[in-house]
Amino acid sequence: MITCIIIEDEPLAAEKLKGYIEKIDFLDLRATFNNGVSAISYLNRSKVDLIFLDICMDELDGMQLMAALMNLPKIIITSAESQYALLSYEYSVSDYLLKPFGFDRLIKAVNKVADEMKNQTIAEPSFVFVKTEYRTERIDLSQIQYIVGMKDYLSIVLENKAVMTLMSFSDILQLLPASKFSRVHKSYIVALDKIKHIERNRIHIGDERIPVSESHKTQFFNLLKAHKHTG
Template sequence: MIKCIAIDDEFLALEIIENYVSKCPFLELTATFSSPLEALPMLNRGGCDLLFLDINMPEVNGMDFLSAIPAPPLVVLTTAYPQYALAGFEAGVVDYLVKPFSFERFLKAIQKAQSRLVPRMESGPQYLFVRSAHKMIRVDLDGILMLEGKKDYVAVHTQSKVIDTLTTLTAFQDKLPVKDFVRVHRSFIVALNKINAIERNIIYIDEKKVPVGEMFREDLLRRIG
C-alpha cells in the first residue's frame, strides 16, 4: 500500500486526484490540503510515501515548498504550467502531470513511483553507478559511509575515497535502500551500520563528525532503536 497526500489550492483538482486514487487498490490517500503550509507537519513526520504537488499556489510556489522539505517523499507534480517541467525533474520528482491529465496518464506516473519505491521499501540494490566527470563509477552500497549534499553536487564518502557527482541529495536518496540509510541533516545521509557513536547532535563515523538536524533527530533515534 502506497500512502499518498495531495496539495492543491483548487478543490476540483483535489477531487480528481481523490477519484483516480480510489480506482487503485494499492493507493491510499491519507490527506488532502489546499495549503502547503498545512501539510508541512505531516511531511516532516514522514507521513506519506508519495506527494501530489501543485506548483502555482497563492501562499507559496510548489517548487519553493519542495526545496524547503528536509526529507521529502517521492513527488509527482500536478500543474497547468508545462514550463516548470525541467526544474521539476532536476529536483528529482517522479513525474510531471500537466492538467487536465487522464487516468491513464496518472497511472503511468504511479507506475514510475512504484519502480522507485520497491527498492526503498524492500532490499534495494547492492551497488549503484554514479556519474563523476565523464565516467560512470560503480559504488558498492556497503562501502558508503555517508553522502554530503553540496551546493551543486553530492559528495559520496566511501571507505577508500570521495566521489563527487552532479545530482541532488534527494535524488540520490531515492536510489538507496531505506533500511540501510537515514537522512540526518539537510546536507547529510549516513549508512546506519557505519555509525560508531552519537553524542548529542553529532554522529561519529570513522574519524568524521556529522551534524544531526533537529527535524531529523526523532527519526534517527527511532531507526537505531
C-alpha cells in the same frame, strides 16, 4: 502499500485526484492540503512515500515546498503550467502531469513510482546513534518500546533501560523507519511491534498506557492497517 498526500489548492482538482487515487489499491491517501504551509507542518512530523504536488499556490508554491524539505519523498507534479517541467526535474520528480489529465495517465505515473521504490536497495537501519550527555550511544531499533517527551529531552524506553537525549521529535523521526514507528501523541512515539493491544484509544506496551491523540489518530490507524497488509 504506497502512502501519499495531495497538495492542491483547487478544490475540484483535488477531489478529482482523490477519486482517482481511491481506485488504486496500492495507494494509501493519508491527507489532502490546499496550501503548502499546512503540508510542510504535516511533513515535518509525518513521513509519506509520495506527494501529488501542484506548483502554483499562494503563500508557498510547489517549487518552494520542494526546496524547503530536507528529505524529499517521491514527487508527482500535477500542474496546469508546463513551463516548470524542466526546473522541477532538478528535484528528481518522478513524473509531471499536465492538467487536465486522465486516470490512464495517473496510473502510468504511480506505476513508475512503484517501480522506482522496488528498485531502491537501501535497507532499513537496524540501529541508530543518539547523543546522551557526554557520549554518543548506539540504540538497537529492535530494543525500542516507545519514546516519550520529557520537557527538553526525549526518553527512549528500551526493553532493559531508558536513554535520555536532547533530540527533538522531528529529529528522531528522521532516523526511525516510518514503517515500524509512529508518532501517536505530541509526547509519544511507539514501536508497532511492541504493541500488545489497543483499547479505547490507549496503546498497551508493557505496563505503559499510551494515549492516541485526535491529531495523530488517523495516521496511526492507517499505518497499522498497512502494517497488517504487509505483515
